[in-house]
Amino acid sequence: MTNKIWAYIDQFKGEALPSSWETIGAGLALAESLGGGVTAVVMGENVGAIAEQAFQYGADEVLVADDATLGDYRAEAYTALLAKLAADSAPEVILFPTTSRGREVAGMAAVDLNTGVLVDVIALEIVDGAVIATRPVYAGKLLAKVQCNAKPQMVTLRGRAFAKPEADAARTGTPTEVAPALSEEEINVKVVDYATVSGGVSLTDAAVIVSGGRGVSNNPNLEPPGDLDEAGQEVWRAQQGFKLVGDLAEVLGAAVGASRAAVDAGYIPYVNQVGQTGKVVAPDLYVACGISGAIQHLAGMRTSKVIVAINKDPDAPIFKLARFGVVGDLFEILPPLAAAMKERLGQ
Amino acid sequence: MNFGLTEEHRMVQRMVRDFAQKEVAPVIQEYDRKQEMAPFILPRMGELGILGICIPEKYSGQGMDYISLGLACEELEAVDTTLRVVMSVHTGLCSMTLWQWGTEEQKEKILVPLARGEKIGAGAFTEPGAGSDFSNIQATAKRDGDDYILNGEKMWISLASKADYALVTVRTSGNTAKPSGGLTAFIVDLTTPGVTRGDIHGKLGVRAGSTGWINFQDARVPAENRIGEEGEGFKITMSAFDNGRYTVAAGATGLIRAAMEASVDYANERKAFGKPIAQHQLIQSKIAHMALNYEAAQLLYLKAGWMKNRGQRNTKETSAAKWFATEKSFEAANEAIQIHGAYGFSDEYNVERYLRNARGAVIYEGSNEIQQLIQASYALGERKDKPLRMEMPAYKEAN
């Protein structure tokens, strides 16, 4: 455990979160200046496959704690273990993906280790041997360069801000097994039940997102079923609009997002919300349908590589951020667009 | 002299602004187009205590001062005039009149549920044939044992079809020296047999509200519902307007602000001749007028509110505030449309609704022509306010 740079691999039920691999990539880049290689840290149950993948993605050392007590993520257990490992080996930098778990473990371990955590970082550089991180603050209105003057420097990386390395099936290694720090009796929190959200690509990991806004209910030509009241009719219309959004998403292999207005109006659950009070996303392609582009929404997707906006209102603020825009009715544009993309993608 | 708003006042502003912006603003255009009042407005304003904001805690009100009432009205009308109209009639004309002139029994029985928002109140003074010429109203009340029998029609009554009670002024005597001396005020339960009411549609503005008529056909109203004495109706009605008018002034101030903010937003975005139109001087002039008029209107109504807090007669100040704010709100809305260009002509933007709403306030609650006559009569020394038999008490903070 000699490497200065560690990469925390976040996993859920034995599957690594894709953004975890970006930590290895970022770690390897730092290692070019700081020396050494990257040690991956994996905690969970039945995570042998993840350890293998960690080698394939470029870690030259993998610490694995594979135990029933770690099957469900409980902050106390994961934090205690990471803090112990770090206290024993004194890495200089530990990189985490900014997932719900990554953020928490980084923050809590920082307390144990008397160090600091730099959260949701979009760029890393080394200046005079110190790691300087760039992170958005005030919902991305400003950027701050931050540094941690204690070691280990805990850094959580924003998803998709750092390149995922290429996996090389030929890279293998022997993981180092470590024991959990707490026994089950010592862990207060118990996970009692779990329900998945209806499938599809996770918003924060998605490379392509198609989002719907309040405009998806705006089609007076649709005849709702007779037994619905007014509010029900509006939601029904919105669901027809979101169907078109979903059709395009399926063709593009995209996740479906929504603006706050659509969520507040009850068209789609909060888990799909993109924006300041929803999820912050940075896909390669973001297609905004019937979304006006309120500041809160832009805060959640403004760093998307390519933004396409479809809106009836030519003055909608979203057009300012869009690479391509269509001033038109999404009910008329989405179906032929899905068909055109399907053709070009050879589906 | 302290021109600042207290922390309490700023919190009231924020609370009412949050309610109006979060819950009403997203749906108001829809209701305005449908010419319907959103069904949640009255219950919600009741629930949140806004309807009883300045009624003392003793009568289940919220115990806030009159400046808070004004600030609340400004925030409500910044979203839509219909919200403020509710305050004008339920709180200004009806509740506050009961509070000022009512007996203890009347306050317990009627003011309490009004303050709680459990019952809704309105003010019924105007008739098909009499508005500004209020002394000549024709609806009558004839004493019959322990009751009065009411006959006649009132028109252009906000919340006519929604209210439970109305403050109604009618003629009880045709034999007085002046016609105004024969009027008497009543608080009428609108479910009384003989009372019918209906809605008026096709108004230019205030379309998301409820305006209607109330018809009395041998409606039997108990004498215990009479407010004050026979013959005091004119004075009571005029003092009711001191409160209704105040809310109109405060609300119109909010409308100036809404027109200004919409104009500033649009002017910063829209480009013409190579730059945002906010950088063109003719546009700047329009916005400057709005800004100035907003400040002045606010100062006028806040002063009236301050005087109310001190228990000082404020007929002149309230009339001035109403005249100024409503006239300037119409101007501001008109210029806001101009700033928006063709978009101002479409209901996709709010400014055309502001104009249509503003036009009403210039007419009602004492037309601006009447307000001018009032101001002249004070300025010419022709009018001196005589103390009323029942004065609105100074604001006393609850313990």
Place this chain on the structure above:
Amino acid sequence: MNIVVCVKQVPDSAAQLTVDGGQISWGEAPLVINPWDEYAVEAALQKAGDLGGNVTVISMGKADETEALKHALAMGCNEAVLVSDPALAGSDNVAAARVLAAAIAKVEDVGLVFFGKQAIDSDTGTLPAQVARVLGWPALTLVSAIDELSAEGIKVERAIEEGRQVVTSSLPAVVSVIKDYGEPRYPSFMGIRKAARATIPVWALGELGIAAPAPVVAWPEIMAPPQREIATEIITGGSPAEITATLADKIMAEKVL
């Protein structure tokens, strides 16, 4: 058992921010209660009955930063405390966690501490878990609902990336809530009157009995994000079929799929 809720005062989200000599300025924009914290106050007020105690709202900030606390009082919290000391300027999250933990420890018989998910200025979202760690209490973050609560323990639903988790723990515990919890109530008018009149006690480091924790995270530079040169192209055409064909070609050319 009593409840504590921690709130932060931040610039209004509509504020225009500028950087002046390394300092962030928000001009005349008001400071308000961090929007996420309103949900935390709402949760605390809803649950006070279950634990049969009072709700104390705590904020750490400058001596005159009482807006957030007053708003929480007006919503219905029973007590408010401002933790303020010049020595705390420049605190990082771990330092703030230690200070808040010390303040929470001073409140009697605390069963639950509520936080909002994150503060909209620093956007780190780690403080609730870090305070829990300093206190040695369980951290239940991203809570969308509290299913059960009594002195014996708590059962919550958490919204994580993959779905909903139901989790239990004993008390005392720290909880951070998300929007799904439920719309925060407006301050009542009577609450506003009481809050405006309240004098809020200030606890400096002396009252907390700790020395200023030394911050280790520094912000050497703050800058505006780089202006992105976006050449917006509005695609027109004679028919939706024509428009979408052009758009599809242009999307393919960007090589983002």
